[in-house]
Amino acid sequence: MSSETPGAHMDLAGVLTGIRRMAPLSLFVVVFGLAFGVAALSRGLSGLEALMMSALVFAGASQFAALELWGDEIPLLPLIATTFAINARHLLMGAAIQPWLAHLPPTQRYGSLVLMSDSNWAMAAADRQNGETNVGMLVGGGIALWLTWVLGTLLGVIFGSGIEEPQRFGLDVIMGCFLLAMLVGGRRDLSMLLPWTAAALAALAAMTWLPMHSHVIVGALAGGVAGLLFPAREEREATA
Incomplete structure (x- = not known):
């Protein structure tokens, strides 16, 4: 899209x-x-x-x-x-x-x-x-x-x-x-697992080591960065 x-x-x-x-x-x-x-x-x-x-x-x-x-x-x-x-x-x-x-x-x-x-x-x-x-x-x-x-x-x-x-x-x-x-x-795309996994791991780390409630923005930023660095399959094929 x-x-x-x-x-x-x-x-x-x-x-x-x-x-x-x-x-x-x-x-x-x-x-x-x-x-x-x-x-x-x-x-x-x-x-x-x-x-x-x-x-x-x-x-x-x-x-x-x-x-x-x-x-x-x-x-x-x-x-x-x-x-x-x-x-x-x-x-x-x-x-x-x-x-x-x-x-x-x-x-x-x-x-x-x-x-x-x-x-x-x-x-x-x-x-x-x-x-x-x-x-x-x-x-x-x-x-x-x-x-x-x-x-x-x-x-x-x-x-x-x-x-x-x-x-x-x-x-x-x-x-x-x-x-x-x-x-x-x-969307059913295995490549979507990467940003979601990055967001989850970053949020869990923030909950452990960073101030309260910071895990929300940390997880979202991590997932966003992962999505930018590793775009979905359709986007990769479109730019190939």
């Missing part, structure tokens, strides 16, 4: 398709949102503050990390560094789908990124790899995730109790399983 996707467009049908496809996973997001609402109240945030954080930040891992640093005196610099380290992957995620969005008007191009998260990005990246041109699925998937995240937070705020440790029920692996499913459903 070429680096760009000519004819890429966004319409209501694509948005509705994205909402429908992301709906099953969004049900689990409600549980995470509920847990965040409960945890936020326990850390001293008001119900309105918890809801505003979920609605405006829309980054579950970063929000939970921020709660760990929350208190009477908030360490601003560590808070900024932690949230940046967790969300730095979005720099690479945005760059990966930039060729797909390049043909859209600026308002659609940049507006669609506001709702980008791991799950709808993975769905969009897999769709682009399969030749899909309707970018509305990225937006629709993001809308579904955002609505259920805010709804879950609201439920946690209202009831004041819930699942505070979702990992006890295996719910913390739902996102990872979804991303793995997107990978398995993508």
Whole structure:
């Protein structure tokens, strides 16, 4: 596939398709949102503050990390560094789908990124790899995730109790399983194992020897470099 996707467009049908496809996973997001609402109240945030954080930040891992640093005196610099380290992957995620969005008007191009998260990005990246041109699925998937995240937070705020440790029920692996499913459903090429292996090994090394959360960006960079140095078979044959 070429680096760009000519004819890429966004319409209501694509948005509705994205909402429908992301709906099953969004049900689990409600549980995470509920847990965040409960945890936020326990850390001293008001119900309105918890809801505003979920609605405006829309980054579950970063929000939970921020709660760990929350208190009477908030360490601003560590808070900024932690949230940046967790969300730095979005720099690479945005760059990966930039060729797909390049043909859209600026308002659609940049507006669609506001709702980008791991799950709808993975769905969009897999769709682009399969030749899909309707970018509305990225937006629709993001809308579904955002609505259920805010709804879950609201439920946690209202009831004041819930699942505070979702990992006890295996719910913390739902996102990872979804991303793995997107990978398995993508291009079947053994050469893809090299960048993924490089990313995994680099991430494991970073988890062992580098500061917390740095493994996300280290693994992504390692995989990207490996992909650049050893392109997929189709690309090698095209340049031969």
